[in-house]
Amino acid sequence: MLWSNRFTLFDQLMSRITQLGSHSTDQSRRATCRSACRKQVGQVHLIGCGPGALDLLTVRAFRLIEQAEVVIYDRLVGEDILDLIPESAERYYVGKAAGQHSVTQARIGELMVEQALRGKTVLRLKGGDPAIFARMAEEIDTLNAAGIEWQIVPGITAASGCAAAAGIPLTDRASAHQVRFVTATHHASHLEHDWATLARPDQTLVFYMGLESLPDITASLQANGLPAEWPILLIENGTRDNQRNLLSTLDSVVEQAREAQFKTPSLIIVGEVTRTAKANVLALAQSLEAA
Numbered sequence: 576m577l578w579s580n581r582f583t584l585f586d587q588l589m590s591r592i593t594q595l596g597s598h599s600t601d602q603s604r605r606a607t608c609r610s611a612c613r614k615q616v617g618q619v620h621l622i623g624c625g626p627g628a629l630d631l632l633t634v635r636a637f638r639l640i641e642q643a644e645v646v647i648y649d650r651l652v653g654e655d656i657l658d659l660i661p662e663s664a665e666r667y668y669v670g671k672a673a674g675q676h677s678v679t680q681a682r683i684g685e686l687m688v689e690q691a692l693r694g695k696t697v698l699r700l701k702g703g704d705p706a707i708f709a710r711m712a713e714e715i716d717t718l719n720a721a722g723i724e725w726q727i728v729p730g731i732t733a734a735s736g737c738a739a740a741a742g743i744p745l746t747d748r749a750s751a752h753q754v755r756f757v758t759a760t761h762h763a764s765h766l767e768h769d770w771a772t773l774a775r776p777d778q779t780l781v782f783y784m785g786l787e788s789l790p791d792i793t794a795s796l797q798a799n800g801l802p803a804e805w806p807i808l809l810i811e812n813g814t815r816d817n818q819r820n821l822l823s824t825l826d827s828v829v830e831q832a833r834e835a836q837f838k839t840p841s842l843i844i845v846g847e848v849t850r851t852a853k854a855n856v857l858a859l860a861q862s863l864e865a866a
């Protein structure tokens with residue numbers, strides 16, 4: 576081989592090595608930038624805080640809350656749970672009082688996105704389970720649209736927490752083949768449900784947000800075949816120190832709940848399974864009857 580050809584080969588080799596070198600430097604620069612950019616955008620945790628009692632919080636939620644940087648929380652998150660938030664954390668209350676929206680859903684979405692874009696880890700605290708009647712789908716859509724990572728931390732939903740606190744099973748193979756979670760927020764003047772399928776005796780119904788609609792619920796169930804003496808249980812502030820229960824029947828619960836001044840948050844459970852509710856529940860119902 577001629578010397579001139581050898582030099583040409585050597586030059587080509589060197590130039591290829593240089594190219595590869597600069598390519599890998601570019602690649603590593605890009606990777607460093609990507610990871611830095613990722614670090615600059617925070618993540619959102621959609622956390623269920625359970626029905627109120629501190630010790631019904633999951634360990635995962637507890638750990639995240641203890642290290643919180645930014646917390647956006649709802650009305651039904653228990654005070655004891657809020658006390659776990661470090662002093663250093665930024666807090667945003669976005670709770671909605673009954674019938675009025677203090678902060679719009681759009682604003683809640685914006686707030687989560689703004690904070691995550693500041694590089695913060697955002698905890699979005701909700702009562703119960705974040706995926707049950709808690710507008711989680713809208714919040715996930717907003718986060719996806721902004722390209723922000725999110726995680727769900729499940730919580731004990733009011734149905735499970737309240738049923739346990741009242742001492743009843745939601746299903747019992749002798750009387751309830753299914754349990755149905757129903758939202759009872761008012762649309763127009765009447766609840767839009769398929770009452771014929773709800774008024775079946777072999778199931779348990781759990782109505783969320785139903786206190787205002789109690790007259791509508793009880794009338795519709797009776798109009799569709801459930802007997803007037805069918806058992807119904809109201810649980811106010813379930814699992815909290817101030818929990819109150821009322822075991823009654825479809826034809827008398829509206830009157831009794833009014834007399835006892837039941838307030839939100841209250842859960843309504845309808846079905847045979849409520850008959851085994853704890854004695855203190857029965858005592859309250861009896862004292863109301865006697866009054």
Ligand SMILES: C[S@@+](CC[C@H](N)C(=O)[O-])C[C@H]1O[C@@H](n2cnc3c(N)ncnc32)[C@H](O)[C@@H]1O
Nearest residue numbers: 626703704707732733783784812813840841842
């Ligand atoms: C907007 S929904 C939120 C439900 C929540 N994501 C969950 O999984 O429990 C609010 C309704 O849940 C019910 N609820 C929540 N916590 C409750 C509690 N501690 N006692 C009674 N009802 C409760 C009430 O019916 C209340 O109106």
